[in-house]
Amino acid sequence: MTIRPLKQPVIRPEPVATPQCSMIVYTVGHDAAWRAKWYGERRPGTDPKRCQHDSHVTIDGKPYCRRHAGGLALDRWLKGELVERAAP
């Protein structure tokens, strides 16, 4: 008997712990005390004033999640602070 796998095994990358996103955020309809209670219970050890996502990149040395990093990059692009350059 011969057994051969037809599909390659799925190799998932190891999760990497990264710092909390640095962006200060607000929850519509709630105040800072609500965020402190809500996230204090659910995500102890994180800053409830900041976005609760893990960071993916740093901008000017501060960690940001992809969503907030994208917003910052777009703002800088629109202000002309980023320049396009040819791929190496």
Ligand SMILES: [Zn+2]
């Ligand atoms: Zn974020």
